[in-house]
Amino acid sequence: MRRFEIRVALRYLRSSGLQTLLILAGVAIGIVAYTFMAALINGLAVRLTDDVIGSIAHVILEPRERLPQLLDAPDGGSALVAIQRSNEKRAKIEGWRPLVERLERLPEITAISPQVIGNGFFQRGEKVLPVGITGVEPARLSAIIDFEDGLVRGNVRLGSGDVLIGIRLAEKLGVTTGQRARLRSERGRERTLTVRGIFDIGSANANERLAFLDLRTAQTLLELDGAVTQIAMKVSDIYAAPRLAERLAGDTGLEAKDWIAENERLKGALRAQGTTGDLIKVFSLLTILIGVASVLLLAAVRRRGEIGIMRSMGVSQGSIRRIFQLQGFFIGLFGSSLGALGGWLFCRLLLELTVQPDGSTALPVDPALGEYSTAIALATACATFAAILPARAAARIDPVEAIHHD
Amino acid sequence: MTNGATESLVTVRDLVKTYHSDEIETRVLKGLDLELEGGGFVALMGPSGSGKSTLLTILGTLLRPTSGSLRIAGEEIVDMPEKNLTAFRNRTLGFVFQFHHLLPDFTALENVLFPAWVAKGGETRAARAHAEELLARVGLSDRARYLSTRLSGGQKQRVAMARALVNRPQLVLADEPTGNLDRDASMRLIDLMREVSHEEHTCFLISTHDADIAARCDRTIHIVDGRIANV
Ligand SMILES: Nc1ncnc2c1ncn2[C@@H]1O[C@H](COP(=O)(O)OP(=O)(O)O)[C@@H](O)[C@H]1O
Ligand SMILES: [Mg+2]
Numbered sequence: 001m002r003r004f005e006i007r008v009a010l011r012y013l014r015s016s017g018l019q020t021l022l023i024l025a026g027v028a029i030g031i032v033a034y035t036f037m038a039a040l041i042n043g044l045a046v047r048l049t050d051d052v053i054g055s056i057a058h059v060i061l062e063p064r065e066r067l068p069q070l071l072d073a074p075d076g077g078s079a080l081v082a083i084q085r086s087n088e089k090r091a092k093i094e095g096w097r098p099l100v101e102r103l104e105r106l107p108e109i110t111a112i113s114p115q116v117i118g119n120g121f122f123q124r125g126e127k128v129l130p131v132g133i134t135g136v137e138p139a140r141l142s143a144i145i146d147f148e149d150g151l152v153r154g155n156v157r158l159g160s161g162d163v164l165i166g167i168r169l170a171e172k173l174g175v176t177t178g179q180r181a182r183l184r185s186e187r188g189r190e191r192t193l194t195v196r197g198i199f200d201i202g203s204a205n206a207n208e209r210l211a212f213l214d215l216r217t218a219q220t221l222l223e224l225d226g227a228v229t230q231i232a233m234k235v236s237d238i239y240a241a242p243r244l245a246e247r248l249a250g251d252t253g254l255e256a257k258d259w260i261a262e263n264e265r266l267k268g269a270l271r272a273q274g275t276t277g278d279l280i281k282v283f284s285l286l287t288i289l290i291g292v293a294s295v296l297l298l299a300a301v302r303r304r305g306e307i308g309i310m311r312s313m314g315v316s317q318g319s320i321r322r323i324f325q326l327q328g329f330f331i332g333l334f335g336s337s338l339g340a341l342g343g344w345l346f347c348r349l350l351l352e353l354t355v356q357p358d359g360s361t362a363l364p365v366d367p368a369l370g371e372y373s374t375a376i377a378l379a380t381a382c383a384t385f386a387a388i389l390p391a392r393a394a395a396r397i398d399p400v401e402a403i404h405h406d
Numbered sequence: 407m408t409n410g411a412t413e414s415l416v417t418v419r420d421l422v423k424t425y426h427s428d429e430i431e432t433r434v435l436k437g438l439d440l441e442l443e444g445g446g447f448v449a450l451m452g453p454s455g456s457g458k459s460t461l462l463t464i465l466g467t468l469l470r471p472t473s474g475s476l477r478i479a480g481e482e483i484v485d486m487p488e489k490n491l492t493a494f495r496n497r498t499l500g501f502v503f504q505f506h507h508l509l510p511d512f513t514a515l516e517n518v519l520f521p522a523w524v525a526k527g528g529e530t531r532a533a534r535a536h537a538e539e540l541l542a543r544v545g546l547s548d549r550a551r552y553l554s555t556r557l558s559g560g561q562k563q564r565v566a567m568a569r570a571l572v573n574r575p576q577l578v579l580a581d582e583p584t585g586n587l588d589r590d591a592s593m594r595l596i597d598l599m600r601e602v603s604h605e606e607h608t609c610f611l612i613s614t615h616d617a618d619i620a621a622r623c624d625r626t627i628h629i630v631d632g633r634i635a636n637v
Contacts, residue, residue, distance in 0.1 A: 314496020
C-alpha cells in the first residue's frame, strides 16, 4: 500500500459528501442494531444466569449410586473417601472433613459447604407441611445462598435446634421469628425447632419448601451419624464448572454434578436467544455488505474518466484497486465506530428511560456487553470485502475508452 | 538527459493499428514510420478521424498497436508487460488531453503533484517545491489551492501542462490541447509549452487542426492515409 492511495481514497470519500454520509449512516445503523442486539442478548444471558447462579451450587459432589470402582481397584490407595451404602439404601459421604479441607485449597473454588439433604414435615397445630431439609455448618451458611441478603426477619446465627425458613412457609405455618415448630424427618425422628430467621430468596419454591438447619441437628434428625450427603461448591469461573466437576469426579471417586448440566432449560433458553441475536447480527452485516458494494460500484462507474486520467499518469491497476478497497475499509471503520458509539448511547438512553423507581432497570440491556470491538472488526472486514468487486471493476476500466469516450 | 546522436527519443517502425468493433474493421494506422528527437516541439496535423489520437495513445503506451515496433527513450514498448509500462508512463511521459483535464476532487497544486505522488508513493518536499515552481511558471501560483473545478478552461489546461511536466518527462503528448480554448488562451498555452520545451529539453508532440498552432512549432508532421506524409 502506498501513501497516495490512502490520500486519494479519503479524498474521494470526503468529496462525495452526501453519498458518503448516507453510506456511513447505513453502516452505523447496522452496527447500532448489532451492538444493541449484543447488549440485549448478553445482558439477558447474564441476568438469567445470575438469577440461577446466585442461589445454587455450581458443582455438587455426591456419593455414587453404586459403590465406587476405586474401592475395587487393585491399588485403590488413592481413594480418599469411603462411601457406604447403608442398609436402608442411603448413600452418604463419610470422612468428608479432609476432602473439604483439600477442596478449599483449590483456587478455582470460591466457596464450599458440606451439607446433609433430606425430607421431613413441619407440624404446627393442625398443619402438616412437607419441607426439604438442608443441614449446613453454621459458619458456612451463606456459602451457596446469600441469606444475609435474603433475610426478611430475624438473623442468620444458626445454633443447635434453630431453623431458617422461607417467608411463604412461615406464613403457611403461621410462625414468626422466635416461635417454635415441630419437624419430623423422613426417618421418623422429631425435634422442636426455633425459627431464627425468615428469608426471601426469590424463588417461590425455595421460600415455601426449604428449611435450613445446623449440620449436627440435621444429621441427628436424618440419622446420618456424622456423615454428609453432598458437598456443594461455588467456583470463580462458572463456565469452567463442567471441567472442574469432571476433574473432581476423577479425583475423589464421587459423582460430580455441575450447574450447567443441571439446568438444561436455562442452557436451551440461552442458546435460543443467542441464535436469534446471531441472526440479527448477520443480517445487519449483510446490509452493510450490500450497501457498501453498491455505493462503491456506482462510484467506480462515476469516476471512469478520472480513473483513465490516473492510469495515464502511471497509476497502476493495483493502486486503483487499493484506492477502492481502502474506501470500503474506511467506510466500514468510520461507519461502524460511529455505530458502536451510537449503539452504546442507545442502550444507555433505553436504560435511562426505563429505569424503575427503585433504581433497577426493566430491560436486561447491558451497555457494557455490546461487543463493540467485535462489531467494528466484523463491519470493517465486511465493508472491505464488499469493496473487492467494485475495486476490481475500477481496476479493469480501460483507460483509453475512459479518456476518449466521455 | 539528451539521447546520443545515434538514437532518437521516439522511433516508430511500420506501425499498424486496426480497430475491430461490431465486426467492422477500421484500419487507422497502415505502416506508419516516425522519428522524434529529444527536445523537439512538433505539431501533428491531420483531418478529424485520421488517427492522431490513436497514434498519441499508442505513443503514450495506453494502447497496444496491432503490429509494428515502438522504441521510446531506449525502451522497447510493444512487448513490455503492463506493470513496467505503468512505471514507464509515470517516469517518461506526460499527457495533456482535450477533455477530462484534471481530477476534480483535488486542488490545482495537488493535480500537479499527483504524478509525483505516484512516483514516490507519497508527497516529498522536493516534489512540492517543483510543483509550486511549475504552477508559477504557468502563472497560476495564486490558484494553487483552488479545487480544479473552479478554474477556467485555459487555467485547467495550464495546470494540466504543469502536471504533465512534474516528473520531468522526456516526452509530452498533447492531444488537441487547445480544442476547447479560445484563441488567446490557445496561443498562450502553446507559447508556454514551447518555452518549456526549449528550456527543459522536453519533446512535445501536439495534435491540432489549427495551422497557426502548427506554425509556432519547430516541425509539423501530417498523417495522411494512416502514414506520416512529407516528414
Ligand atoms: N476504440 C475504437 N474502436 C473503433 N474505432 C475507433 C476507436 N477509436 C477510434 N476509432 C476510429 O479510428 C479512426 C481514427 O480515430 P482517431 O485516432 O480518434 O482520429 P483523430 O484523433 O485524428 O480524429 C476514426 O475513424 C475512429 O472512428
Ligand atoms: Mg482525436
